[in-house]
Every structure is written in structure tokens, then in C-alpha cells.
Amino acid sequence: MESLKQFxxxxxxxxxxxxxxxxxxxxxxxxxxxxxxxxxxxxxFNWHPVLIVIGFIFLQGIAIIVYxxxxxxxxxxxxxxxxxAGLNLLALIFAVISLVAVFDFHNAAAIPNMYSLxxxxxxxxxxxxxxxxxxxxxxxxxxxxxxxWRAVLMPLHVYSGLLLxxxxxxxxxxxxxxxxxxxxxxxxxxxxxxxxxxVNVLGVLLVLYGALVVWIATRPxxxxxxxxxxxTLHTNGEDEDNTKADQSLSQLSGTDADxxxxxxxxxxxxxxxxx
Amino acid sequence: MESLKQFxxxxxxxxxxxxxxxxxxxxxxxxxxxxxxxxxxxxxFNWHPVLIVIGFIFLQGIAIIVYxxxxxxxxxxxxxxxxxAGLNLLALIFAVISLVAVFDFHNAAAIPNMYSLxxxxxxxxxxxxxxxxxxxxxxxxxxxxxxxWRAVLMPLHVYSGLLLxxxxxxxxxxxxxxxxxxxxxxxxxxxxxxxxxxVNVLGVLLVLYGALVVWIATRPxxxxxxxxxxxTLHTNGEDEDNTKADQSLSQLSGTDADxxxxxxxxxxxxxxxxx
Numbered sequence: 001m002e003s004l005k006q007f008x009x010x011x012x013x014x015x016x017x018x019x020x021x022x023x024x025x026x027x028x029x030x031x032x033x034x035x036x037x038x039x040x041x042x043x044x045f046n047w048h049p050v051l052i053v054i055g056f057i058f059l060q061g062i063a064i065i066v067y068x069x070x071x072x073x074x075x076x077x078x079x080x081x082x083x084x085a086g087l088n089l090l091a092l093i094f095a096v097i098s099l100v101a102v103f104d105f106h107n108a109a110a111i112p113n114m115y116s117l118x119x120x121x122x123x124x125x126x127x128x129x130x131x132x133x134x135x136x137x138x139x140x141x142x143x144x145x146x147x148x149w150r151a152v153l154m155p156l157h158v159y160s161g162l163l164l165x166x167x168x169x170x171x172x173x174x175x176x177x178x179x180x181x182x183x184x185x186x187x188x189x190x191x192x193x194x195x196x197x198x199v200n201v202l203g204v205l206l207v208l209y210g211a212l213v214v215w216i217a218t219r220p221x222x223x224x225x226x227x228x229x230x231x232t233l234h235t236n237g238e239d240e241d242n243t244k245a246d247q248s249l250s251q252l253s254g255t256d257a258d259x260x261x262x263x264x265x266x267x268x269x270x271x272x273x274x275x
Numbered sequence: 276m277e278s279l280k281q282f283x284x285x286x287x288x289x290x291x292x293x294x295x296x297x298x299x300x301x302x303x304x305x306x307x308x309x310x311x312x313x314x315x316x317x318x319x320f321n322w323h324p325v326l327i328v329i330g331f332i333f334l335q336g337i338a339i340i341v342y343x344x345x346x347x348x349x350x351x352x353x354x355x356x357x358x359x360a361g362l363n364l365l366a367l368i369f370a371v372i373s374l375v376a377v378f379d380f381h382n383a384a385a386i387p388n389m390y391s392l393x394x395x396x397x398x399x400x401x402x403x404x405x406x407x408x409x410x411x412x413x414x415x416x417x418x419x420x421x422x423x424w425r426a427v428l429m430p431l432h433v434y435s436g437l438l439l440x441x442x443x444x445x446x447x448x449x450x451x452x453x454x455x456x457x458x459x460x461x462x463x464x465x466x467x468x469x470x471x472x473x474v475n476v477l478g479v480l481l482v483l484y485g486a487l488v489v490w491i492a493t494r495p496x497x498x499x500x501x502x503x504x505x506x507t508l509h510t511n512g513e514d515e516d517n518t519k520a521d522q523s524l525s526q527l528s529g530t531d532a533d534x535x536x537x538x539x540x541x542x543x544x545x546x547x548x549x550x
Contacts, residue, residue, distance in 0.1 A: 117478040
């Protein structure tokens with residue numbers, strides 16, 4: 001119960017900080033910069049930070065912690081895997097469109113591509129993220145992969161996922177630094193105009209969001225209980241309020257949870273927690 | 276045995292990548308830039324990247340994984356705590372001197388301080404790192420703290436330590452970006468002169484070093500075994516080669532290990548793994 005309360009506080013904080021970061025990036029490009037468009041100019045470039053923050057950071061963070069949400073524990077593991085993979089795919093699509101925007105802008109303005117550390121690490125993260133997604137689907141979603149492989153590869157999958165997420169934020173901080181140096185001329189970045197302070201705060205928000213998501217993802221007591229435990233709780237009814245999972249499920253049951261529960265019953269569930 | 280071999284591969288990779296990063300930062304300032312000095316000019320600024328990479332990144336990384344080295348498992352936990360705290364203190368001293376260098380340089384050149392996201396996050400990391408060090412000594416090193424407090428605070432200490440380490444690297448990447456934009460004029464950063472490519476590689480090395488250190492620190496099977504296990508092995512002799520700790524200790528025993536072992540015997544050991 002105490003653990004659930006702490007989880008909800010951390011989750012609310014992450015959601016709030018992430019949402020404020022999204023508002024900040026939108027205000028940055030719509031109020032301080034040139035707005036959004038698709039004409040090869042600065043309005044097209046502006047899709048780059050917007051899509052990265054909304055898609056490649058905020059959505060990726062949600063994809064990471066989606067298994068931790070207690071009201072999804074009634075859903076089958078398979079359905080949760082599809083949601084996890086789907087959110088990651090959506091985040092990747094946002095990232096790819098944001099790359100197209102910045103390459104278009106560079107080409108139209110005769111600015112070289114791929115010269116900065118930001119571009120090197122950014123492209124590396126997108127390529128590795130795609131690889132992680134393909135391997136993740138191949139190993140954990142397609143049911144032909146041997147269970148022993150899954151168990152061995154799961155720690156690597158989790159580590160790589162968190163490494164890519166934190167790297168995404170580090171690359172975004174470098175991008176913010178570049179844009180504030182190149183994009184502010186009179187007054188300059190070093191003169192601390194309101195835009196500079198505002199976007200610095202956006203950077204701080206991204207770090208806070210990353211810190212909260214990693215905290216939520218790495219608390220062992222907040223992990224989705226093994227299917228066997230959930231199955232037992234399900235079979236025995238929910239009035240035996242003696243475990244964390246049971247408490248959470250009892251408190252959080254509702255229409256959606258019941259819908260998930262139905263799906264869960266229809267699915268051929270495995271008790272393998274790595275599945 | 277397999278686990279030990281994998282550990283040694285990861286450790287060697289981390290040490291090699293970290294050492295190459297140190298060589299890269301030295302070559303950057305000594306060959307491409309103005310060298311090192313303490314005159315308020317660019318030679319003084321150059322201490323900033325040098326001390327950050329050597330002290331606040333390389334040494335901090337070693338401080339984080341020092342408990343994982345199997346040849347230290349014969350040392351008392353207390354001695355290892357002193358080494359862990361000492362390395363972190365040394366890293367902090369390097370960071371503080373590197374800040375003095377950059378503030379001196381800014382003041383002499385009439386460049387404003389603390390306007391960039393790099394400076395905001397960098398100062399925040401140094402302040403939080405100091406706080407972590409003081410709290411760490413107060414909670415885990417001074418023996419009056421209740422064991423229950425230690426157990427509750429240990430996950431937070433570990434999480435904060437890794438968060439500060441990864442943030443340090445993210446801040447360094449932003450610093451590299453700033454310096455390459457401001458420090459290269461003809462040719463510029465976007466023209467990709469050799470210095471730009473060289474320092475971009477330094478950035479990649481720092482990310483690899485961080486990834487390896489976090490991997491080593493977060494593998495459960497590479498953790499220092501609880502004192503009780505080590506104590507039992509010690510009392511029963513080392514010929515019962517039936518556990519990972521025993522295997523590692525048997526293979527890695529030597530003069531230093533024996534010296535630690537003596538210290539360990541003199542100390543009043545506790546079986547509390549959080550101590």
C-alpha cells in the first residue's frame with residue numbers, strides 16, 4: 001500500500017514534468033521561434049525539437065514504464081508487449097520524421113550534415129534504437145524464440161533500453177546547447193535573454209523526466225508480478241487482500257482493467273516472467 | 276568462472292576506453308589547443324576539460340565499481356568504504372579545481388558565468404555530488420547510523436550515484452559541444468577540421484566509458500558477496516571451490532589480497548551487507 005502510494009507519486013511527478021516539457025518545447029518554437037511548417041526553412045527545422053521531446057523522449061519514457069502501471073497487470077503479458085513495442089515504434093517514427101526535418105533544413109541552407117557530436121551520437125541512438133526494437137520484437141514478441149534465450153537476453157534488453165533513453169536525453173541537451181548558440185544573435189546566448197533562460201529550464205525538465213522514469217523502471221518492488229502470481233490472485237478472487245499485486249488490482253480495477261482481464265483470459269498465458 | 280571472465284572483459288574494456296579518453300583530452304589541450312597554465316587565459320581554461328575527464332569522469336567511474344573488483348573482497352567492507360569515499364572525494368576536488376579554472380578564465384575575459392545549460396547542470400551536479408558524499412559518509416561510513424536507515428537509504432544512494440555519474444558525462448558532452456563551437460573559427464566546427472573529429476571521438480569514448488561502468492555496476496552477479504559468505508569461506512579455507520566468490524578469491528589471491536585479508540581479520544566485521 002505504501003509502495004503503491006509512492007509509485008503513484010513518482011508516476012504523477014514524471015507525467016507532470018514530461019507534460020510541462022512538452023508545453024515548453026511547443027512554446028519555444030511557437031512563441032520564441034518561427035513556428036512550424038514544412039518549407040525547408042526554420043519552421044521545418046522546428047519540428048526537430050518538437051518531435052524529439054514529444055516522441056523520442058516523452059513517449060519513449062512512457063513505453064519504458066508501461067509494464068509498471070498496476071492497472072495493466074490484468075492485461076495479458078502479450079498485450080502489454082504489443083503496447084510496449086507499439087509505443088517504441090511510435091517514438092521511433094517521431095524521431096525519424098524529426099531527422100528528415102533537420103536534414104531538409106540543412107540541405108536547403110547549405111549547412112553540412114553530420115559534423116557535430118550531437119549529430120554523431122543522435123544518429124547512433126536512432127540506429128541502435130531501431131536495432132533494439134527489431135531484436136526486441138524478434139526475441140520477446142515472436143513466440144518461437146526459446147525461453148532460455150529470452151531469460152539470458154532480458155537483462156541486456158532492459159540495460160540497452162535505459163541506456164538509449166538516457167542517451168536520447170543527453171543528445172537533446174547537446175541539441176539545445178547548439179540551437180541556443182546558433183539561434184540567438186542579438187542578444188546572444190551569453191547575454192541570457194528570456195528565450196535562453198526558458199530553454200535552459202526545458203533542459204532541466206528533460207533531465208528530471210529522465211531521472212523519474214529511470215527511478216520508476218528500476219525499483220524492483222514496482223515490477224509487474226510474475227504471471228503465475230497474477231493468475232493465482234485471479235483464480236482465488238480479489239477479496240484475499242494480502243499481497244501488493246492484489247491490493248493494487250483491487251484498488252485499481254475498473255472498466256479498462258476488466259477489458260484487459262477478458263483479453264487475458266482469452267490468451268494462452270505463460271507463467272514465464274521473461275515472456 | 277564464466278561470470279568472472281565476462282567481468283574481467285568488461286573491466287578491461289572500461290579501463291582501456293577510460294585511459295584512451297584521458298589520452299585524448301590531454302592531446303586535445305596540449306596539441307590542438309594552447310596547453311596548460313594558470314594565468315587566467317586559455318591555458319587555464321584548458322584545465323577544465325582535463326580535470327573533468329581525468330577526475331570527475333574516470334576517477335568517479337573507478338569509485339563506482341571499486342566494490343566489484345573480486346581481489347578487494349578479502350578487504351574489510353570498512354576499508355572498501357574508505358577507498359570508495361576517498362576516490363569520490365578526489366574526483367570532487369578535481370571538479371572543484373576545474374570550476375575555479377573556468378570561472379577565472381571567464382572573469383579575466385569578461386565572459387558571463389552561469390548563463391548556459393551546461394553551466395546550470397554542471398554546477399547542479401557538483402553541488403549534488405558533494406551532498407551525496409557528505410550524506411554517504413554520514414549514513415554508511417560513520418558507525419552510529421542505525422542499520423535500518425542504511426538498508427532503506429542504500430538503493431537511493433546507488434541510484435543517485437549512477438544518476439550523477441551519467442549526468443556528469445551528459446554535461447561533459449554539452450561542454451565539448453560549446454568548446455568546439457566557440458573555440459574553432461577558421462575552419463569552423465561545421466567544416467570538420469581534424470580537431471573537431473578528434474574531440475567528437477573523445478565524446479564517443481566518454482559515452483562508451485559511462486555505458487561500461489554502469490553495466491559493471493548494475494550486474495547483480497558481480498556484486499561483492501555479503502560479508503557472511505566471505506567470512507564463512509575464510510573460516511572454512513579456500514579449498515572448497517564451490518561458489519563464485521570462492522573461485523574468484525582462489526584465483527585472485529596474492530600479496531595485496533592477503534594484506535587486505537589481514538586488515539579484514541583485524542577489523543570487527545559485521546555480516547550486514549548494507550554496512
